[in-house]
Amino acid sequence: MQRFSKILIANRGEIAIRVMRAANEMGKKTVAVYAEEDKLGLHRFKADEAYRIGEGLGPVAAYLSIDEIIRVAKESGADAIHPGYGLLSENPDFVDACARNGITFIGPKAETMRALGDKASARRVAIEAGVPVIPATEVLGDDMDAIRKEAGEVGYPLMLKASWGGYGGYDRWFESELNNARLALLATYNVHVPAFERLIAEQHGDMEKFHETVEALSELPKEDRDAELERLASS
Numbered sequence: 001m002q003r004f005s006k007i008l009i010a011n012r013g014e015i016a017i018r019v020m021r022a023a024n025e026m027g028k029k030t031v032a033v034y035a036e037e038d039k040l041g042l043h044r045f046k047a048d049e050a051y052r053i054g055e056g057l058g059p060v061a062a063y064l065s066i067d068e069i070i071r072v073a074k075e076s077g078a079d080a081i082h083p084g085y086g087l088l089s090e091n092p093d094f095v096d097a098c099a100r101n102g103i104t105f106i107g108p109k110a111e112t113m114r115a116l117g118d119k120a121s122a123r124r125v126a127i128e129a130g131v132p133v134i135p136a137t138e139v140l141g142d143d144m145d146a147i148r149k150e151a152g153e154v155g156y157p158l159m160l161k162a163s164w165g166g167y168g169g170y171d172r173w174f175e176s177e178l179n180n181a182r183l184a185l186l187a188t189y190n191v192h193v194p195a196f197e198r199l200i201a202e203q204h205g206d207m208e209k210f211h212e213t214v215e216a217l218s219e220l221p222k223e224d225r226d227a228e229l230e231r232l233a234s235s
Contacts, residue, residue: 004080004104005029008073009047010094011084012063016043019082031076033069035062049076063087066097073103080104090117119161120195136197159197 007023008031009016020030020043032047037059044050051072054062062068064087073081081103083089092110099105108116116122120139127133137150151158 006031006048006076006078007080007082007106008033008069008076008078009043009082009084010063010069010088011082011086012038012041012043014043015084015086017046019084020046023082031072031078033063033072035059051076066091066094069094070097070101070103073098074101078103080106082106092117134197137195139195154197161195161197 006029007019009019009023010033011019012034016032020032023030029049030047032044032050033053034041034044034050035054035057036052038044039052053068053072054065057065057068066088069081069088072078079102081098083094083106088094089107090113092113095105095107095110095113099110114121115125123133123136135154137154140147140150
């Protein structure tokens with residue numbers, strides 16, 4: 001295991017503060033970075049050292065600048081970087097930049113991120129490992145006839161999902177064959193690298209029933225609730 005003494009936290013706000021707290025408990029020095037808009041942010045003052053980043057950049061762009069984060073790490077003498085979550089935490093190029101500069105990245109390896117960072121490649125890894133997966137397409141192209149054919153091979157009902165990123169809000173499902181109107185509608189969805197996946201409707205229904213059961217049980221007195229849970233567990 002690599003050892004380090006000073007950690008730069010490439011994040012902001014409560015996320016950065018939590019990492020700093022853990023680092024302090026381990027006896028490590030901490031380095032904060034902050035955009036101009038965060039100059040009064042609490043995470044700046046919780047760290048042992050703090051450096052401004054992203055001059056001339058917007059507040060989000062500042063925290064997404066790999067060059068700026070690496071610059072501060074080298075300037076401050078940080079030998080490790082913790083990304084927190086969000087921002088650069090899932091960017092394999094950031095991991096590569098840390099490695100090139102002799103800085104430990106506290107997180108997954110770049111090749112792991114590239115293999116599991118999007119649903120399509122993660123699905124291929126699962127198949128190679130012999131893990132059962134739900135029927136799905138590869139990333140969809142622009143040929144609508146090919147899309148209709150792939151959808152039929154997966155089977156209905158199916159769901160349109162973003163292959164990369166946590167964009168659950170963009171999920172759409174189709175219960176029957178994609179006709180021309182549905183295909184035209186499909187083209188309007190602003191989904192990053194979309195793919196189709198079989199929709200397991202029965203499972204969704206069971207979870208809804210389970211949620212309703214839990215809500216109902218929460219209204220019962222404790223002794224009745226415990227007895228009912230035991231009954232459900234044995235059924």
